[in-house]
Amino acid sequence: MKFSESLKKNDQFREVYKKGKSLANKYLVIYVLENNLEINRLGISVSKKVGNSVVRHHLARLIRESYRLHEDMFNSGLDIVVVARKSAANISYHDMESALLHLFRLHKIIIIEKSS
Numbered sequence: 001m002k003f004s005e006s007l008k009k010n011d012q013f014r015e016v017y018k019k020g021k022s023l024a025n026k027y028l029v030i031y032v033l034e035n036n037l038e039i040n041r042l043g044i045s046v047s048k049k050v051g052n053s054v055v056r057h058h059l060a061r062l063i064r065e066s067y068r069l070h071e072d073m074f075n076s077g078l079d080i081v082v083v084a085r086k087s088a089a090n091i092s093y094h095d096m097e098s099a100l101l102h103l104f105r106l107h108k109i110i111i112i113e114k115s116s
Helices: 010-019 053-073 093-106
Strands: 004-006 021-024 028-034 040-046 078-084
Touching (some): 053 078
Parallel strands (some): 040 078
Antiparallel strands (some): 021 028
């Protein structure tokens, strides 16, 4: 992730949960908060309710890779927390990518370039 860092501290996650705006779909919940930095910071949360550690790490990798491949399309200066829902446990990469981009469009995070 060349344009982004990770959210690591519990306090950082809590601040985004408390002050950020959230939207959800069938597989994911996304919280977004402006951070007044030049970069985005991404946090990924997958609860034990979703599955065992293999399933949780697999989902985290799917989310991270979907974000990484599209990060040049996103606005900068945001803290983003992605929370995987239990229904995401067995989805494919393409379903995850579609769900993530859908929520980013709803949050208006994706930069839409106007062709002239």
